[in-house]
Amino acid sequence: MAIVKNDSVIENDWVALDDEALVPESGANVLVSLARFKAERDALIARNGGLGVLLVPGDAPEDLADDIDRFSLIAVKFPSYTDGRGYSYGRVLREHYGYQGELRAVGDVLRDQILNMHRCGFDAYELADEADVALEKVRAALREMTVYYQPTGDGRVTAGSLRERRRAALELGGS
Amino acid sequence: MYRYDDFDRQLVAERTTQFRDQVARRLSGELTEDQFKPLRLMNGVYLQLHAYMLRIAVPYGTMNGNQMRMLGHIARTYDKGYGHFTTRQNIQFNWPKLNEIPDALEDLATVEMHAIQTSGNCIRNTTTDQYAGAAADEIEDPRPYCELIRQWSTFHPEFTYLPRKFKIAVTGSPNDRAAVRVHDIGLRMHKNDAGETGFEVIVGGGLGRTPFVGKTVRDFIGKNDLFSYLEAILRVYNRFGRRDNKYKARIKILVHEVGVEEISRLVEEEWAKIKDGSLRVSDDEIAQYIAQFAPPAFEELRDNDPEFERRKQAHPDFAAWVRSNVIAHKQPGYAIANISLKPIGGIPGDATAEQMELVGDLADQYSFGDVRVTHEQNLVLPHVKKAELFALWAELKNAGLATANLGFVTDIIACPGLDYCALATARSIPLSQRISERFGDLDRQYDIGELKIKISGCINACGHHHVGHIGILGLDKRGKEFYQITLGGDASQDASIGKIAGAGFSEAEVVDAIEALITRYIDIRNVGERFIDTYRRVGMDPFKEVLYGDR
Numbered sequence: 001m002a003i004v005k006n007d008s009v010i011e012n013d014w015v016a017l018d019d020e021a022l023v024p025e026s027g028a029n030v031l032v033s034l035a036r037f038k039a040e041r042d043a044l045i046a047r048n049g050g051l052g053v054l055l056v057p058g059d060a061p062e063d064l065a066d067d068i069d070r071f072s073l074i075a076v077k078f079p080s081y082t083d084g085r086g087y088s089y090g091r092v093l094r095e096h097y098g099y100q101g102e103l104r105a106v107g108d109v110l111r112d113q114i115l116n117m118h119r120c121g122f123d124a125y126e127l128a129d130e131a132d133v134a135l136e137k138v139r140a141a142l143r144e145m146t147v148y149y150q151p152t153g154d155g156r157v158t159a160g161s162l163r164e165r166r167r168a169a170l171e172l173g174g175s
Numbered sequence: 176m177y178r179y180d181d182f183d184r185q186l187v188a189e190r191t192t193q194f195r196d197q198v199a200r201r202l203s204g205e206l207t208e209d210q211f212k213p214l215r216l217m218n219g220v221y222l223q224l225h226a227y228m229l230r231i232a233v234p235y236g237t238m239n240g241n242q243m244r245m246l247g248h249i250a251r252t253y254d255k256g257y258g259h260f261t262t263r264q265n266i267q268f269n270w271p272k273l274n275e276i277p278d279a280l281e282d283l284a285t286v287e288m289h290a291i292q293t294s295g296n297c298i299r300n301t302t303t304d305q306y307a308g309a310a311a312d313e314i315e316d317p318r319p320y321c322e323l324i325r326q327w328s329t330f331h332p333e334f335t336y337l338p339r340k341f342k343i344a345v346t347g348s349p350n351d352r353a354a355v356r357v358h359d360i361g362l363r364m365h366k367n368d369a370g371e372t373g374f375e376v377i378v379g380g381g382l383g384r385t386p387f388v389g390k391t392v393r394d395f396i397g398k399n400d401l402f403s404y405l406e407a408i409l410r411v412y413n414r415f416g417r418r419d420n421k422y423k424a425r426i427k428i429l430v431h432e433v434g435v436e437e438i439s440r441l442v443e444e445e446w447a448k449i450k451d452g453s454l455r456v457s458d459d460e461i462a463q464y465i466a467q468f469a470p471p472a473f474e475e476l477r478d479n480d481p482e483f484e485r486r487k488q489a490h491p492d493f494a495a496w497v498r499s500n501v502i503a504h505k506q507p508g509y510a511i512a513n514i515s516l517k518p519i520g521g522i523p524g525d526a527t528a529e530q531m532e533l534v535g536d537l538a539d540q541y542s543f544g545d546v547r548v549t550h551e552q553n554l555v556l557p558h559v560k561k562a563e564l565f566a567l568w569a570e571l572k573n574a575g576l577a578t579a580n581l582g583f584v585t586d587i588i589a590c591p592g593l594d595y596c597a598l599a600t601a602r603s604i605p606l607s608q609r610i611s612e613r614f615g616d617l618d619r620q621y622d623i624g625e626l627k628i629k630i631s632g633c634i635n636a637c638g639h640h641h642v643g644h645i646g647i648l649g650l651d652k653r654g655k656e657f658y659q660i661t662l663g664g665d666a667s668q669d670a671s672i673g674k675i676a677g678a679g680f681s682e683a684e685v686v687d688a689i690e691a692l693i694t695r696y697i698d699i700r701n702v703g704e705r706f707i708d709t710y711r712r713v714g715m716d717p718f719k720e721v722l723y724g725d726r
Binding site: 163 | 180183185189190192197210213214296327329330331332333334335336414418452453454463
């Protein structure tokens with residue numbers, strides 16, 4: 001198991017709490033379910049230490065909208081790589097609510113889905129592999145394609161806007 | 176026609192390399208078959224009864240001569256010398272070897288072709304009117320919008336693992352030849368009160384186990400807003416479509432279960448957030464795409480060509496072909512020529528390598544290099560001079576491609592059925608061949624008139640039986656094939672789902688049953704009525720009577 005973010009393998013310094021576990025008093029970073037966040041919101045945001053939420057398919061990312069700046073981690077679970085709801089959650093969080101913290105894909109995260117995740121706003125990937133293998137997979141996935149048709153919040157320039165720039169340059173050159 | 180630029184070419188090249196690597200990882204065992212399956216499906220590679228099957232995309236059914244000839248090359252080099260044109264305006268090859276598929280894709284990439292998103296739970300190839308840009312009844316050419324949809328949907332990062340496959344069809348004509356009401360999204364171009372052209376957005380149509388005619392979620396969306404609106408629909412579907420049961424995962428079930436008003440509300444709510452974003456397409460950009468599909472350099476001709484009229488007089492065969500297979504063109508002196516892939520007793524939609532190469536050449540010679548695939552599994556040369564129709568016909572006839580049966584009883588849609596398909600419960604092809612032989616006589620076909628028979632070999636309905644005037648569904652009953660007949664289906668602007676006539680028929684009985692239905696229709700029709708019109712007037716009972724008597 002390894003987490004890859006920003007072209008390196010990072011330590012997981014988050015404690016994943018199940019819904020019955022006691023919240024540590026210390027300033028540890030805690031990751032809770034959406035249900036627990038909704039039930040214990042006030043206590044959770046009052047404590048020191050980072051606050052993270054785990055979204056599973058079926059959860060509504062809208063429920064985080066009012067507190068979006070309080071989270072430094074949102075983990076999105078892909079229970080199976082064929083369940084694509086997490087891609088929409090990523091875009092909703094980044095593009096509708098302007099979420100700036102870490103967006104981590106967890107669960108069945110495989111090489112061939114990583115580029116799509118990245119395009120939907122994910123910046124961290126938890127893979128089942130050893131650290132060096134995981135890093136190599138993420139690197140390979142992110143450089144496989146260089147042409148993009150869809151504008152998403154990832155900032156990649158689309159073929160459409162490159163064409164427009166080219167046309168504008170031609171018109172300038174011609175005048 | 177749209178020509179790829181360097182961006183499009185690079186994307187296909189990168190995809191070809193990516194898939195070669197995925198195949199290599201599968202062959203080395205790094206990927207399990209389970210992990211490889213969605214990757215190969217996303218690239219049109221199915222595992223069928225006897226072999227892998229490769230489905231190649233023909234975006235909105237449009238090809239140039241080079242591309243058509245390349246399909247011939249693929250058939251000859253990687254298959255057994257033929258290919259099968261499908262109801263999705265694509266082509267599939269039934270006998271490629273997995274380790275050779277990357278080579279086939281590399282060959283295809285040289286003519287800007289690929290197999291991207293021809294299967295898998297993603298947005299599939301967008302389909303449209305096969306006469307786009309040529310039809311006399313067209314409001315506007317739908318192809319620029321189809322091309323924009325192609326780009327928007329290609330490797331859409333958010334919509335690659337949808338609950339189920341997703342099909343979009345567009346018509347630019349009030350006479351719907353693209354069956355838009357039985358697609359996940361159907362787009363019908365029309366003008367609003369202000370005189371602007373835009374789209375009616377129809378959602379949740381489909382065939383399969385649970386057929387539905389789609390419902391209108393918005394009567395009019397402007398061209399600039401089309402793509403943000405599509406994205407809003409897809410996001411709602413991706414989030415809320417059912418994933419617990421693959422047979423209930425299409426958007427039609429979501430629309431059916433929560434209601435079109437609720438879907439419309441969710442879509443409008445999502446759209447409000449994104450409509451002013453970067454998916455809004457400017458008039459300038461649309462104009463660029465319209466220019467790509469500018470009409471070819473038509474000559475100024477008189478509409479009537481005396482030589483053409485003389486040829487018809489002299490050659491009744493030619494006259495019959497013109498009457499059934501040639502359609503009015505918007506440009507005077509030109510015509511749309513349909514090439515039937517339904518020879519009497521043949522396999523619907525099949526073409527040999529030689530036929531494909533010939534059609535590619537004929538497209539270059541007679542139709543400005545433009546050739547189309549239809550969802551009824553035929554081909555079209557959309558821009559032929561009337562004066563050259565006779566020469567074209569003569570060449571087609573030599574190649575067995577001049578069957579004069581377009582829209583008639585032998586112009587049958589059939590899925591591959593149990594001869595190829597791993598899902599099928601009965602054979603479709605041999606039945607279509609037997610029906611074709613029974614009604615092979617052209618005079619008899621012309622007497623019967625327009626009649627659409629559609630055959631599916633299982634309830635997934637790839638042969639569109641739900642929307643056949645006469646639909647036939649092949650099932651398996653205790654190890655024996657039997658065939659259920661539906662009547663009154665229609666895929667046109669008057670879309671309707673056929674009704675089951677009653678108990679099914681054995682393989683031995685079913686052709687007689689079809690003939691009994693047709694004989695009854697001829698007995699009771701009014702002058703000028705097609706089969707479907709008579710059915711709509713008299714209902715099921717008179718037909719049931721000939722099928723079952725007092726049973």
